[in-house]
Amino acid sequence: MNKLTGFVDLTSNEISVLREATAFPRRFDARQDLIREGDTPGPVFVVLDGWVCRYKILPAGTRQIMAFLLPGDACDLHMGMFPEMDHSIQALTPARVAVIPQADMHRMMEKHRGIARAMYMAQLVDEATLRAWIVSMGRRSSVERIAHLVCELYLRAHGSGLVTGSEFALPLSQIILADTLGMTPVHINRVLKELRLAGAMKLARGSLTIIDPIRLVQIAGFDENYLHRRLGQPVIATAESGHD
Amino acid sequence: MNKLTGFVDLTSNEISVLREATAFPRRFDARQDLIREGDTPGPVFVVLDGWVCRYKILPAGTRQIMAFLLPGDACDLHMGMFPEMDHSIQALTPARVAVIPQADMHRMMEKHRGIARAMYMAQLVDEATLRAWIVSMGRRSSVERIAHLVCELYLRAHGSGLVTGSEFALPLSQIILADTLGMTPVHINRVLKELRLAGAMKLARGSLTIIDPIRLVQIAGFDENYLHRRLGQPVIATAESGHD
DNA sequence: CGTGGGATTGATTTTTGTCAAGTTCTGTGG
DNA sequence: CCACAGAACTTGACAAAAATCAATCCCACG
Known part of the structure; x- marks a missing residue:
């Protein structure tokens, strides 16, 4: 969890709440999908261990990876507003991933504003990273x-x-x-x-x-x-x- | 504002609140920057008229455009959490842009959950669009x-x-x-x-x-x-x- | 009317992909 | 511990895609 505290100061209480919420991670093998394009988005994922990526397979069979998730990174907390995933998420190495139900996450963010701030900040950084990748692909x-x-x-x-x-x-x-x-x-x-x-x-x-x-x-x-x-x-x- | 209602149903009250908040837009000429890389992020922008883009100039002088903003589109509401802009935003055509102070926006979102939902949804779509652009640049x-x-x-x-x-x-x-x-x-x-x-x-x-x-x-x-x-x-x- | 920015086109070079053939690495089963 | 299979890595020769260079051309606008 030292990833989130990298952006925002969290109280020790907030940190222990986070620790508790991620106490029972699920294990994924390398190459195993956490969720696939077309699936109904469900819980928020938080990577605890291992490398994970977002990717999409095109009709021609080619693949494009759009993001890497490292330990401490979380998947868009609002993704649940979409009826269906427009891309897939896969473990690149064996990984431990906390799977937090939407409702729990929202309750946690309501109650602990520091956590909410940290999550928003993390999402902003993810978005900035997407833009940086576009710059790289276009002009480098x-x-x-x-x-x-x-x-x-x-x-x-x-x-x-x-x-x-x-x-x-x-x-x-x-x-x-x-x-x-x-x-x-x-x-x-x-x-x-x-x-x-x-x-x-x-x-x-x-x-x-x-x-x-x-x-x-x-x-x-x-x-x-x-x-x-x-x-x-x-x-x-x-x-x-x-x-x- | 029919852009936001495209994602979420808003009450007529919420719609009129939005209309009020965007009642006094600022005008920008074509090629005029709304905000530049390095500036301190300030208010939330909502495009009412005209085409606007996010872009970045590389050291070599080349430019990469990372997003288009059309009427109804808003700029990341949380950008204010960053100390400094990592890219610039510019009008491509003469444009009318509502400039809503952070605090006002937050108050509005606290009070009118429909507006908050619509803003989150819009941000999710923006992010999905960034991913789609990465796919295009990489594999098309x-x-x-x-x-x-x-x-x-x-x-x-x-x-x-x-x-x-x-x-x-x-x-x-x-x-x-x-x-x-x-x-x-x-x-x-x-x-x-x-x-x-x-x-x-x-x-x-x-x-x-x-x-x-x-x-x-x-x-x-x-x-x-x-x-x-x-x-x-x-x-x-x-x-x-x-x-x- | 110029004038400047954008659009268009051809000739050429550079970058990147494709194809094909090894080579190395890694993990598995005997 | 070894043999082997499969995957990833490496390299060369060639082809395709895109950039670069260099002229025009075409308008919109003052």
Whole structure:
């Protein structure tokens, strides 16, 4: 739960309420769907452990991943207002996910305004991340795209307490990266090689090593602003931002 | 305001409250920013007239448009929780925009739950639209992307009461389309020609004519599901959806 | 009438995808 | 502990898509 407290200060009471609400998580295998396109949206999901993604399969059979959910991330709490899911959600690794009924969540948010604030804040950040992805897909080259995604995931993993040094577990195959960034696995492979040869980063066997953080941030043109993390010591250096 | 009532039933009282809150809109010229990246987020904007977009300028000087706001659309009501805007918002045409102070908006939503529901619903749809754009940019060809965007905008314009027949005002230059879809203006031009020659649609002098709706929807692989409009007579035909 | 921004078109280059053939890795069952 | 099957990764050769460069052309507007 240190993810939510990353945005908003919660009282110890609120924290224990949250802990209680997520006390009995459900386990999912890698590649198991939490919910599928067309299903009736139900409870709010909160990821406690593992990596999860939102994705959509197109008629042609291709897949596009639209978001990653890391431990501490929650799925849209209002999704229940929709009659039907317009995309699917799947575990990428074995995962523990708290499944909180709509009604419970609403009651909790009514009673504990700090939790409500934290949830709204989290949703805002999710939305900002969607916009950042659109920017990447529209206006960044393939090298920049990969570098940018890695910067984002590094910071987010760090915020979820998954990172200690400059190396961290990134359980994303090149196929998953391709489906995320709108490229082919073959091309992902070549670009990863390029980044490796440039001495910026290395992805091997599910583990990512950031060799030259400054270089990587420069390549990505990364500006962490959109993640709206609360000020603290910078985790990695940041390229000058591009305000016009 | 018929946009919000498109999602949720509002009481006549709620409708008049909304009308009152938006009674004194501000006017913006085309190309004028409502708010810029780096600014402190302030009030909630509600577009009453004209076309508005969210966009971001990258360090290289390129622009990416991330969303269009049509009459009836509102900007994220919680944006005020962020210390600073991570993108800009600009009028594409002369526009009338209601500028509602945060506090007023919150009071209104506390008192009139129907309005709160409608706002949440609208935000959910905005988010679903961002996801749909990611899918387009990642996994659709340039022809499909343009066709898909046009289908979306046609339905949304229709929902905002801007359309009567199969022709409607689409005040987007090829340059704006390029910055929206992540392509170059030159390529947009060629694809538009292709769509024209295919007898699907024609865009000329700010006016879009859908010549063959079925064809256009087929080309786009369009499934309106993500817009979550309430059932009513279908506005244009829909291709079979791609649930797996 | 110019004039400037947008639209259009052709020629060429760059980027990315496609196809195809290995190679490495990982986990399973004997 | 080893053999093997399947999946992921890697690489090269080639094709397709899109960007870039460079002229015009066409209007709307002052």
